[in-house]
Amino acid sequence: xxxxxxxxxxxxxxxxxxxxxxxxxxxxxxxxxxxxxxxxxxxxxxxxxxxxxxxxxxxxxxxxxxxxxxxxxxxxxxxxxxxxxxxxxxxxxxxxxxxxxxxxxxxxxxxxxxxxxxxxxxxxxxxxxxxxxxxxxxxxxxxxxxxxxxxxxxxxxxxxxxxxxxxxxxxxxxxxxxxxxxxxxxxxxxxxxxxxxxxxxxxxxxxxxxxxxxxxxxxxxxxxxxxxxxxxxxxxxxxxxxxxxxxxxxxxxxxxxxxxxxxxxxxxxxxxxxxxxxxxxxxxxxxxxxxxxxxxxxxxxxxxxxxxxxxxxxxxxxxxxxxxxxxxxxxxxxxxxxxxxxxxxxxxxxxxxxxxxxxxxxxxxxxxxxxxxxxxxxxxxxxxxxxxxxxxxxxxxxxxxxxxxxxxxxxxxxxxxxxxxxxxxxxxxxxxxxxxxxxxxxxxxxxxxxxxxxxxxxxxxxxxxxxxxxxxx
Amino acid sequence: xxxxxxxxxxxxxxxxxxxxxxxxxxxxxxxxxxxxxxxxxxxxxxxxxxxxxxxxxxxxxxxxxxxxxxxxxxxxxxxxxxxxxxxxxxxxxxxxxxxxxxxxxxxxxxxxxxxxxxxxxxxxxxxxxxxxxxxxxxxxxxxxxxxxxxxxxxxxxxxxxxxxxxxxxxxxxxxxxxxxxxxxxxxxxxxxxxxxxxxxxxxxxxxxxxxxxxxxxxxxxxxxxxxxxxxxxxxxxxxxxxxxxxxxxxxxxxxxxxxxxxxxxxxxxxxxxxxxxxxxxxxxxxxxxxxxxxxxxxxxxxxxxxxxxxxxxxxxxxxxxxxxxxxxxxxxxxxxxxxxxxxxxxxxxxxxxxxxxxxxxxxxxxxxxxxxxxxxxxxxxxxxxxxxxxxxxxxxxxxxxxxxxxxxxxxxxxxxxxxxxxxxxxxxxxxxxxxxxxxxxxxxxxxxxxxxxxxxxxxxxxxxxxxxxxxxxxxxxxxxxxxxxxxxxxxxxxxxxx
Numbered sequence: 001x002x003x004x005x006x007x008x009x010x011x012x013x014x015x016x017x018x019x020x021x022x023x024x025x026x027x028x029x030x031x032x033x034x035x036x037x038x039x040x041x042x043x044x045x046x047x048x049x050x051x052x053x054x055x056x057x058x059x060x061x062x063x064x065x066x067x068x069x070x071x072x073x074x075x076x077x078x079x080x081x082x083x084x085x086x087x088x089x090x091x092x093x094x095x096x097x098x099x100x101x102x103x104x105x106x107x108x109x110x111x112x113x114x115x116x117x118x119x120x121x122x123x124x125x126x127x128x129x130x131x132x133x134x135x136x137x138x139x140x141x142x143x144x145x146x147x148x149x150x151x152x153x154x155x156x157x158x159x160x161x162x163x164x165x166x167x168x169x170x171x172x173x174x175x176x177x178x179x180x181x182x183x184x185x186x187x188x189x190x191x192x193x194x195x196x197x198x199x200x201x202x203x204x205x206x207x208x209x210x211x212x213x214x215x216x217x218x219x220x221x222x223x224x225x226x227x228x229x230x231x232x233x234x235x236x237x238x239x240x241x242x243x244x245x246x247x248x249x250x251x252x253x254x255x256x257x258x259x260x261x262x263x264x265x266x267x268x269x270x271x272x273x274x275x276x277x278x279x280x281x282x283x284x285x286x287x288x289x290x291x292x293x294x295x296x297x298x299x300x301x302x303x304x305x306x307x308x309x310x311x312x313x314x315x316x317x318x319x320x321x322x323x324x325x326x327x328x329x330x331x332x333x334x335x336x337x338x339x340x341x342x343x344x345x346x347x348x349x350x351x352x353x354x355x356x357x358x359x360x361x362x363x364x365x366x367x368x369x370x371x372x373x374x375x376x377x378x379x380x381x382x383x384x385x386x387x388x389x390x391x392x393x394x395x396x397x398x399x400x401x402x403x404x405x406x407x408x409x410x411x412x413x414x415x416x417x418x419x420x421x422x423x424x425x426x427x428x429x430x431x432x433x434x435x436x437x438x439x440x441x442x443x444x445x446x447x448x449x450x451x452x453x454x455x456x457x458x459x460x461x462x463x464x465x466x467x468x469x470x471x472x473x
Numbered sequence: 474x475x476x477x478x479x480x481x482x483x484x485x486x487x488x489x490x491x492x493x494x495x496x497x498x499x500x501x502x503x504x505x506x507x508x509x510x511x512x513x514x515x516x517x518x519x520x521x522x523x524x525x526x527x528x529x530x531x532x533x534x535x536x537x538x539x540x541x542x543x544x545x546x547x548x549x550x551x552x553x554x555x556x557x558x559x560x561x562x563x564x565x566x567x568x569x570x571x572x573x574x575x576x577x578x579x580x581x582x583x584x585x586x587x588x589x590x591x592x593x594x595x596x597x598x599x600x601x602x603x604x605x606x607x608x609x610x611x612x613x614x615x616x617x618x619x620x621x622x623x624x625x626x627x628x629x630x631x632x633x634x635x636x637x638x639x640x641x642x643x644x645x646x647x648x649x650x651x652x653x654x655x656x657x658x659x660x661x662x663x664x665x666x667x668x669x670x671x672x673x674x675x676x677x678x679x680x681x682x683x684x685x686x687x688x689x690x691x692x693x694x695x696x697x698x699x700x701x702x703x704x705x706x707x708x709x710x711x712x713x714x715x716x717x718x719x720x721x722x723x724x725x726x727x728x729x730x731x732x733x734x735x736x737x738x739x740x741x742x743x744x745x746x747x748x749x750x751x752x753x754x755x756x757x758x759x760x761x762x763x764x765x766x767x768x769x770x771x772x773x774x775x776x777x778x779x780x781x782x783x784x785x786x787x788x789x790x791x792x793x794x795x796x797x798x799x800x801x802x803x804x805x806x807x808x809x810x811x812x813x814x815x816x817x818x819x820x821x822x823x824x825x826x827x828x829x830x831x832x833x834x835x836x837x838x839x840x841x842x843x844x845x846x847x848x849x850x851x852x853x854x855x856x857x858x859x860x861x862x863x864x865x866x867x868x869x870x871x872x873x874x875x876x877x878x879x880x881x882x883x884x885x886x887x888x889x890x891x892x893x894x895x896x897x898x899x900x901x902x903x904x905x906x907x908x909x910x911x912x913x914x915x916x917x918x919x920x921x922x923x924x925x926x927x928x929x930x931x932x933x934x935x936x937x938x939x940x941x942x943x944x945x946x947x948x949x950x951x952x953x954x955x956x957x958x959x960x961x962x963x964x965x966x967x968x969x970x971x
Contacts, residue, residue, distance in 0.1 A: 177811050183815075192827070238960075303900060303956055410819060411911065426823060
């Protein structure tokens with residue numbers, strides 16, 4: 001058992017040798033182990049004969065007067081080159097150059113001879129990395145260093161599996177992107193020419209009042225301190241109090257987020273349920289009347305602004321026919337229909353178009369023709385081979401558009417008077433309430449990143465093409 | 474047997490026949506919309522004007538259906554459309570009087586068997602001019618018109634006549650690869666008239682110039698093939714027509730429309746229903762909604778174009794650098810752009826506007842920043858592909874510098890997908906503009922902009938719903954046109970990109 005793990009670790013260590021970034025990471029993770037091992041290595045190295053060997057070979061080679069011979073050879077070549085190219089080079093320069101070349105050759109020769117000697121006498125050239133590598137092979141070493149080197153071993157195990165490596169890389173990437181988003185949004189709001197204090201306290205505020213306000217919200221600190229506070233606040237779900245109204249921003253966001261997320265989720269479900277059959281129907285009958293009508297409707301769906309569609313829905317279904325309530329209330333499930341449809345329209349249209357083009361492309365692939373030639377019926381071919389593969393780009397699009405939807409929710413929420421995160425951000429931007437805007441935007445970006453991360457990881461397990469790509473790299 | 478098979482094939486590959494069907498369906502759909510609107514729910518009465526329009530459109534559709542049937546019969550019997558059927562196009566041209574652009578465009582298409590790009594340009598140039606004249610002449614019913622109205626209308630009318638002459642001349646004298654020499658003067662005059670925004674005139678002028686000056690045939694063929702591909706897609710041309718119509722209107726409205734009617738309060742005419750003087754009614758300050766929508770086109774087009782061009786340039790540049798100098802620089806640029814990419818465009822725009830205030834310039838910047846990554850990604854993918862082509866290697870072998878290889882060889886050859894991408898996303902920019910205005914974060918509220926007009930309209934939804942409906946229709950039409958044009962361009966330039 002221990003032996004197995006030891007060989008696994010050793011293999012992983014060897015494979016990751018060329019990757020500098022990974023090496024640095026491993027070294028940092030196993031710093032305590034490395035310090036001790038390096039000390040032992042230095043102690044051991046003292047009785048090494050390598051350096052003595054090198055000196056011996058050097059003196060031997062120089063005794064043979066090889067250098068002078070090489071020197072004259074190079075000089076001859078350089079003179080001939082000068083004559084041929086009719087270059088304007090002085091003898092002195094040629095002398096210098098040939099001397100340098102001869103010197104280089106001497107070094108190479110020495111190295112070569114040493115290598116030869118070492119392989120002949122079965123002595124390995126010991127470097128620290130090789131030494132460490134050989135240590136990893138021993139189970140007792142592993143047991144001794146288990147505690148101080150736990151972090152490094154965990155990393156090594158992680159890197160031994162390409163899937164885990166891929167997931168870890170994507171995770172790190174997402175975290176970096178989220179920090180980047182926080183820094184970006186904070187910087188935009190920081191360099192704003194507006195002064196929140198005088199905006200909120202009004203024209204008549206005294207200097208002391210403004211100073212007290214700034215101190216309360218930490219606005220008198222330096223840029224880096226404020227930035228650090230903001231990033232820390234996002235990570236710990238503690239965004240402080242809003243500028244106006246003195247409410248806890250994190251709690252407000254936590255209250256409003258589920259509303260938006262529910263509507264968005266239902267919209268996605270609606271879009272998938274409608275769009276995928278439509279896309280399949282269109283792709284199986286390309287350029288038919290049905291196909292043209294579906295795609296025409298989809299294009300109209302893409303071209304309607306959310307707020308206009310919402311207003312027309314309210315006008316028809318609430319005012320004229322009085323079927324559905326015009327404003328949203330969480331207790332009334334009927335009031336959810338219109339916002340969900342409005343928010344989902346553009347997504348439905350995009351997915352239908354994407355599904356159609358993706359399926360059309362796959363239907364013309366060679367393996368589908370093979371499947372047809374094998375005698376599969378059209379329907380079998382479609383369900384067994386085509387639809388599943390066509391879904392892959394569609395799912396990516398859903399992931400990407402989900403983000404756009406959470407952003408676009410602001411408009412829909414305003415139309416239907418929904419108290420979600422979108423309308424919260426819009427309301428707060430008039431003040432402008434920096435912690436609230438920042439929190440809202442960054443948490444939405446985090447949600448989107450998580451959704452995309454999950455989709456990417458899902459792929460890694462589902463799509464054989466991506467799987468083999470990960471395994472190869 | 475063989476003959477009938479050939480004829481069936483002729484029906485399938487015919488470009489006119491599907492267009493005929495498309496036209497009657499569309500025309501009938503508009504007729505149904507008119508029928509729906511001719512009955513008012515409040516008064517239970519019949520709106521005579523709308524109902525007449527419904528009748529006219531229904532008649533046109535039925536005639537169009539008749540033409541389509543006849544075309545099918547001709548194609549199946551003889552393999553081509555007979556002269557008699559083509560003459561029916563002249564009759565169908567009459568439908569232009571009811572404002573049915575679709576049947577009129579089809580009729581022009583049907584009349585002429587031999588379709589050079591010039592013919593298509595000339596037809597749409599003329600149609601655009603007629604449409605602009607029709608829209609501008611609505612001002613005649615107003616209590617007063619702008620000082621330059623008569624002169625401007627006169628010039629526009631002269632242009633229209635000139636375009637008609639050019640249309641006839643180009644049918645008579647222009648063929649595939651050449652035109653008479655004297656046409657080069659004509660083409661220069663045409664290109665000058667394009668200053669009104671009628672870019673069809675510019676295209677036609679340039680095309681005629683190339684042919685009359687006997688440019689080399691490979692270039693002419695390339696031009697012909699490209700435009701044939703685009704014009705084959707009738708929805709793409711209609712989209713282009715509507716966009717250019719908006720462009721001409723937003724330029725000529727400076728002279729033909731009175732700005733005061735759109736912005737100055739007129740308490741004598743508050744919240745009036747649509748009438749001849751106020752085709753789309755008036756709003757809560759008595760401002761003419763029709764004029765407001767016409768002036769709003771200017772802002773929507775300007776913001777839409779600017780917030781596509783700006784990120785296109787910046788994103789294109791970054792993407793080109795990232796794609797060409799791969800590994801380290803690529804990684805840095807793309808990871809930084811990932812940050813921008815993970816914030817939804819509208820939210821980033823809201824944050825920027827919250828920080829710097831709401832006005833047109835900030836709106837353009839806010840919308841631009843969010844869409845830089847999309848363009849960078851498109852450009853990068855193309856540059857990566859084009860960098861592997863042989864001509865890049867030969868440029869390298871000839872000793873060209875990296876900079877000149879990138880910007881002289883690679884970038885021009887990866888522009889087509891960028892153009893397609895920007896046409897497809899410009900509609901989104903127009904929607905985003907009006908959405909932000911609707912939220913009160915876009916263009917300043919006193920400026921007539923479609924989102925602003927809608928914002929006012931949304932408060933009178935119950936009583937004066939037309940206030941919200943008409944500007945919304947304008948937005949949809951413009952966005953739809955850009956989407957149609959983008960789809961057409963994509964099919965023509967880059968069939969693989971989707």
